[in-house]
Amino acid sequence: MTTARRQLIDAEATPYYHVINRCVRRAFLCGEDKVSGCSYEHRRGWIVDKIRLLSSVFCIDVCAYAVMSNHYHLVLNIDLETQKHLSPFEVIERWTQLFSGHAVAAKFLTGETLCDGERMLLDSLIAKWQERLGSISWFMRCLNEEIARKANREDGCKGVFWEGRFKSQALLDEQAVLACMMYVDLNPIRAGIADSLQTSDYTSIQERLQGQIQMKGLPTEDKPSPTPSPLSIKPLLPFDGAATAARQSGIPFHFADYLELIDWTGRAVREDKKGFINSSRPKLLTELGIRDDAWLTSAKEFRRQYSGISGQWDAMCAMKAKVGGKWCRGKQSSMALHPD
Template identity: 60%
Template sequence: MTISRRKLIEPQITPFYHVINRCVRRAYLCGDDPYNGKNYHHRRGWIVIKIKQLATVFCIDICAYAVMSNHYHLVLKIDTEQQQKLTPKAVISRWLQLFNGHPIAVDFLKEGQVGAEKQQALSNLITEWQQRLGSISWFMRCLNEEIARKANKEDQCKGAFWEGRFKSQALLDEKALLSCMMYVDLNPIRAGVTPSLEQSDFTSIQQRIREYQQPKTATKQLPSFQLLPFVGAEHQAKTAGINFAFADYLELIDWTGRCIREDKQGFITSNQPRILQQLGITPDAWLEHSEQFMERYANVSGKWSQMCAFKQRIGGQWCKGKSASHRLHPN
């Protein structure tokens, strides 16, 4: 039985989620289409631009992204603290960047107040919009609908551009988050479409590397959009960011990518990155997750006991990934 999206995304349990969406019938509607010979690579740029724009409006941070020819991956973090701190004017201002606002809300934004007879209606609107600004479902709706409209207009056609519902996976701990981000960042290399991280277009790892390599003394203005930062210390509060140093993550992803490309077994055993040693993850377990994360888990990934508790809470009767979870969490 299909579980409702509302149950699958539980910010009170974890703010981190992996979401995936595919073009209808898995067609190559964002890349080189082998059936009609057309090139749609520019649509991948549309998706990245829209993701970044939505991240400045929603209370949702981007941990990782990879836009491929017929699907895309996002690792998202719901910022409930920011969502709860939004003022009524901030809620309305953000919502008006997405949709035409209700006249009552527009009047409030212009005048700073509304009549007593409209106050309850305004309060209801603000409450509803504030909830939506922290919703992954609304984030995905805004992303997918705009890309579908632009693509259909370009193709001069109508109909579905994306498959039905997007797929989501709850990431319950730092090991699940780290391995899922690695899986997403290495998607182009795993698919054999690029030889290096630096050449992995339309990915978060390419963006992070470029920003990391910029001169520290550069006086460039910070961009309006920034990926969720690596905060450089393990086991901090989940609100701080990604609890590892980016230099360590870069070492790990470079090592993982080399192992995937070259299948160097001797290299695997003799050059283990620091993060794996700290987390107590074996190289074999790590590479399995970096290459097969989606195949190993369904709606949730983490320590097995926590996965079972999550599944029970949302009303599920079966939980996939027991053996994989035990390999990633040996203790």
């Protein structure tokens, strides 16, 4: 029996979620269809541009993404603090970037006086829109509906484009966030369509590396420019390894450590790739007490190791009990998230 999305996504339990969506009948979302000879590569840009636009409107940050030929992965962070402290004006301004809004909201924005009934209606609208601005379900709805319409229009057809509603995994601790981000960023290398992080097109790790190059003033490979937007496009959620738990404002690791680990992992997940794994362990594996073999298994099979929840076993059981489930997947294979 299908579980209600509101039970699977609980921002109070964890703000981090891994979401995946796949095309119906495994049809080509992007890339090149070798059977028909048609290229859909440009659609990758549609998805990345829309993800970044929606992140700038919603109180949701993008930690990692990978756009593949018939599916895509996202690691998202719900920014509860920003959502809770939005002013009525900010809520309306954000919501009307995507939807038509309401005449009462338009009157409020222009400074017109509202009667008591209009004020009550406005308060209910703002409360509803504010809640939705922190909703991954609404984020995904806005993303998938537009991409489906554009793709169907381009293909000259109608009907269902996505296989079903998106799948989600709750990431309960920083080890789970790290393992999932690594799994997402290494998708093209694991699939054999890229042989380095720099050539892993339409992934967050490539974008982060290009950002580092641009900061140093070095030339980067030309990419299609993002779709123009009146919004200030929000960057990927930054790494913030120096932050304390009480003042966390980004991904709880240093980018240099993440880069060291993903390079080490990428060399191992491609069995056909020449080279060797340096005998010195990446700093993050040592700090988190994760075994090498367990980590590599997680980097290759994260989706299969876990169902809707990933993290320490006790935390997984507690969240499963909270949403009404009876069992968890991952105890025997979750070594990567348990210290030696």
